[in-house]
Amino acid sequence: MKSKIVFFTFLTIYIVFTGCSKDQNPLPSKSHSDKWIQKESPDFHGKKVMACGSQSCKSCHGTDFCGGENGTACFKCHPSYPHPEWAWRDHSSSDFHGQYVIDQEWDINPCANCHGQEYDGGRTNLSCYKCHGPYPHRSGWMTKENTVFHGRFIRNVNWSMNGCKSCHGADYQGGKSGCACTTCHAEKNGPEACTVCHGSSNNPAPPQDLHDNTETTRLGVGAHQLHYEIYGNCTICHKMPESFSDPGHIDRTPLAEVNSNRSWDREKATCEKSCHFDPKKSYIWNNFTTP
DSSP, X not given: OHHHHHHHHHHXXXXXXXXXXXXXXXXXXXXXXXXXXXXXXXTOHHHXXXXXXXXXXXXXXXXXXXXXXXXXXXXXXXXXXXXXXXXXXXXXXXXXXXXXXXXXXXXXXXXXXXXXXXXXXXXXXXXXXXXXXXXXXXXXXXOTTSTTOHHHHHHHTTTOOHHHHHHHOTTSSOGGGTOOGGGTOOSXXXXXXXXXXXXXXXXXXXXXXXXXXXXXXXXXXXTHHHHHHHHSSSTTTSOOOSSTTOTTTSSSOSSOOOOGGGOEETTTTEESSTTOXXXXXXXXXXXXXXX
């Protein structure tokens, strides 16, 4: 009888360990192989976690991955991963990932290790932009010629800069990011100044227009400068907004409204009334004759 008990005991141990060796969990046993920390190995622990998750790691490293029964914290090698589950997405938690980024003085290079150099998914297939569109800022965010230039992004979201304020502050002086928009946009009102979007440092009349056009043959440019030189302001043709966020300024209409007393005809590109009376001149907005 004793020999049978011994036999079945060894049989049970054999089944348990051979079964574990084929287990797809990150932890086939409590003793990791030498290849567990070799990135090029198929047994690299990162690849196992990517394939199966990190749930079984908790049995040794603790439910918070801070060491558990073996005393080895996962954060010893990679401080921001594994993420603390729901707390990582909880704005009110001290473990919120946004707070982590702030605490790291906005160094998000470690995030790129998993989420990709452009933070659009990487090996995790989880893009940071799924939740917050403009951040992390892509390469070329500050370069005007780049397709991901931040000015183009703002234009594509109908000129809303609320997303910018969440990090750079309501006054754009830095906010929790510590990086002030006014470093580059030094005009009064910072990035909300008229000349940031249209016109130049000389005055707010194009060129350039909202689409960066500078040719007078473009309707967005046309005779703006000629009129500004004569009248000295924009109210001769337009109602001036009281602020950047004025509903009459940032709205869903694609074109600037012209005062009705000018009888502006966009198809003909001219005003049919008011001061256009010399038959020898062309008053076509984008094909005008200077006085």
